Amino acid sequence: MTKLMTDDTIIDRQRGTGSRTTFWLGVVGLVGAIALVFLGFFVAPPDDFQKDAVRMIFIHVPMAILTYVAFSLTAIGSVAWLWKRSIWWDTVAHGAAEVGVMFSGLTLFTGSIWGRITWGTYWDWGDVRLVTTLILFLIMVGYLAVRSFDGDEAVNATRAAVIGLIGAANMPVVNRSVTWWSSRRTLHQKSSLVNGKIEGLTLFTLMFALVVFSIIMLWMLIHRFRISWLERQVSEGDLSEALTARRAEARAGMDRETEENK
């Protein structure tokens, strides 16, 4: 932790959280995103029924899938923290939760716009798919809020880990809701990917989008992990500094008393 105060660390700070790998990962993600815009808008054909609205699928579906991936990482990290007190995994869980909240927020937002065009409504408060997704989003917002509480970080991490696992328990409900309540409680169609209802360039562009957004998510996760790791080191460094200062203070006091007694 005191390493932070060395010259090496100053150099690290100037370089930020990037590395050669993350640089190229970022470049690939960026180029992929530009290619995706081209494919999504100009190459993939419009749908027979939805026409151009089908292009929302290239953002909405990858966002939804990667939300599951991110929150699954949070769940794994939470278990590792609760079981082994693994700081590395706890940091992964925290970073994945932040990225997951962003992706699930975008899933809700893009789904809402797509819903307005195709279903004729932005939202339905009784729709089981929409509401369980919103609940998942709110649970993970709660996770992040708990992590920001004042006080002992380890206690906050434990509380957040429990919340992360509650969120993970909700994920199968979100995912299967379109099958369990298809004809009763949701406007949302069943999965097109699993059931092979999508084909040709639309399928190709969707797969391409999934790869591109996965790269972007990985890039974000690595950077977020490194930021969290550095934050931990800084806070532990501050603690070490404070302890050293207190010890020095106590020693000075004792020396003075000794001097006076003489």
Added chain:
Amino acid sequence: MTAASKPADDLTPRSPRPARARRRKIIPVIIAVGAAAAVVVLAVNLVNGSLFFYDAKEAVARRPELGTDRFTLLGSPIEGTIVPGFEGDETVVAFTVSFDGVNVDVVHFGDPPDLFKAGVPVVLDGAWVNAPAAVDGFTGRETDGWHFASDRMRIKHDNNYKNGDRYSERIDKANQEGRVVATSIASGQ
């Protein structure tokens, strides 16, 4: 000021944490409590089943029980039955929906969604009305003297994404033709 730079016997009370910092610490608590409350409200609303579809067949079967209460109806508009019109100043559209061979005449008040068309299932909020649908030019398919008056319509489309390329159909056709050719070769024709 760090502890190290203070004299050892400095007993001056330390200033309390600034109001802004205290506010910053309370914000996560407010967010967490708000999120928890919202989750509870949403879950209760969901469990109470505020959205529950009766398909046309069930809606007709349960008509005595449903009475004129509001409920949500699911059915597919039948080709050739869709008739737009006006009721006073308000736009209406009359059509017949079907589910599992059972028809229900519908009068929807307001503009339907852009993708509304025959054959694509719709979800309608409204109630039974004990009178035939009275929209000019609409004859309806149901003759039991009831219709469903709706004021909210959503489209419930399926998960098929097809375009003019029709890959699966072309692949199926090619397979079919391939089998015919293979059979011809095998039989020496």
